[in-house]
Amino acid sequence: xxxxxxxxxxxxxxxxxxxxxxxxxxxxxxxxxxxxxxxxxxxxxxxxxxxxxxxxxxxxxxxxxxxxxxxxxxxxxxxxxxxxxxxxxxxxxxxxxxxxxxxxxxxxxxxxxxxxxxxxxxxxxxxxxxxxxxxxxxxxxxxxxxxxxxxxxxxxxxxxxxxxxxxxxxxxxxxxxxxxxxxxxxxxxxxxxxxxxxxxxxxxxxxxxxxxxxxxxxxxxxxxxxxxxxxxxxxxxxxxxxxxxxxxxxxxxxxxxxxxxxxxxxxxxxxxxxxxxxxxxxxxxxxxxxxxxxxxxxxxxxxxxxxxx
Numbered sequence: 082x083x084x085x086x087x088x089x090x091x092x093x094x095x096x097x098x099x100x101x102x103x104x105x106x107x108x109x110x111x112x113x114x115x116x117x118x119x120x121x122x123x124x125x126x127x128x129x130x131x132x133x134x135x136x137x138x139x140x141x142x143x144x145x146x147x148x149x150x151x152x153x154x155x156x157x158x159x160x161x162x163x164x165x166x167x168x169x170x171x172x173x174x175x176x177x178x179x180x181x182x183x184x185x186x187x188x189x190x191x192x193x194x195x196x197x198x199x200x201x202x203x204x205x206x207x208x209x210x211x212x213x214x215x216x217x218x219x220x221x222x223x224x225x226x227x228x229x230x231x232x233x234x235x236x237x238x239x240x241x242x243x244x245x246x247x248x249x250x251x252x253x254x255x256x257x258x259x260x261x262x263x264x265x266x267x268x269x270x271x272x273x274x275x276x277x278x279x280x281x282x283x284x285x286x287x288x289x290x291x292x293x294x295x296x297x298x299x300x301x302x303x304x305x306x307x308x309x310x311x312x313x314x315x316x317x318x319x320x321x322x323x324x325x326x327x328x329x330x331x332x333x334x335x336x337x338x339x340x341x342x343x344x345x346x347x348x349x350x351x352x353x354x355x356x357x358x359x360x361x362x363x364x365x366x367x368x369x370x371x372x373x374x375x376x377x378x379x380x381x382x383x384x385x386x387x388x389x390x
Contacts, residue, residue, distance in 0.1 A: 085153035200356035234308030243307035250314030254290030281322035
């Protein structure tokens with residue numbers, strides 16, 4: 082099997098899971114990427130830029146994967162549309178997906194292609210949207226993901242393998258960049274630093290990375306038709322304030338370690354990121370098993386151990 086973005090946070094956990102199962106694992110990473118996970122020591126690494134169509138084609142022809150996971154997309158940090166002169170760059174992730182699908186269409190061994198999206202594609206949904214809900218992406222990243230899902234569905238009659246989309250909850254865990262709220266806040270609490278958390282009333286569906294990996298593997302093992310979209314999320318919305326309070330409890334930090342600021346200056350604001358995971362339970366037998374409290378405790382323990390090493 083092959084994972085694009087296999088050196089990233091979710092991709093490295095996914096690759097490690099397949100390695101632990103005894104699979105031959107190939108990971109595709111950017112040429113300049115520095116692998117930092119010992120768990121990937123047995124993975125076969127291919128340093129290829131997704132934008133280099135010829136190199137991608139050569140890689141796939143060499144590997145001849147039966148299973149391809151596509152996680153090599155942007156991180157979703159950009160919250161606003163760029164200036165008009167930068168609009169052509171909005172399609173980069175979509176162009177890379179279409180080029181990868183084109184190359185994959187010439188790999189006779191390939192039996193399934195799994196790509197990841199985000200439940201943030203549904204925008205500020207008032208309820209828990211299911212997979213049939215109309216998407217309302219509010220940022221360049223989720224706009225490209227939504228377009229990718231629809232392109233994949235439209236092309237299914239021309240592909241000899243199904244393209245399946247997993248829309249993920251906000252995935253967290255050990256190894257996640259401290260550019261993201263949860264590991265950043267845990268680190269600062271462990272260091273005795275005071276932090277300001279904005280948008281305390283915003284709601285988020287948090288998914289432990291181990292649950293995410295289990296869901297992706299269940300989707301890859303299914304016999305669902307091409308174009309299928311599955312929400313992989315907990316189905317529970319937590320306020321950012323609750324997230325911060327959970328970190329305070331797990332780190333035993335004083336209550337004053339977190340101060341709550343005003344709404345983050347995003348236009349438009351993403352106040353609610355959630356979805357309905359019932360279809361994953363029905364079709365895959367998958368539900369999120371790790372509570373947020375348990376997941377945070379695990380992160381705190383491992384980050385403490387890393388700091389002490």
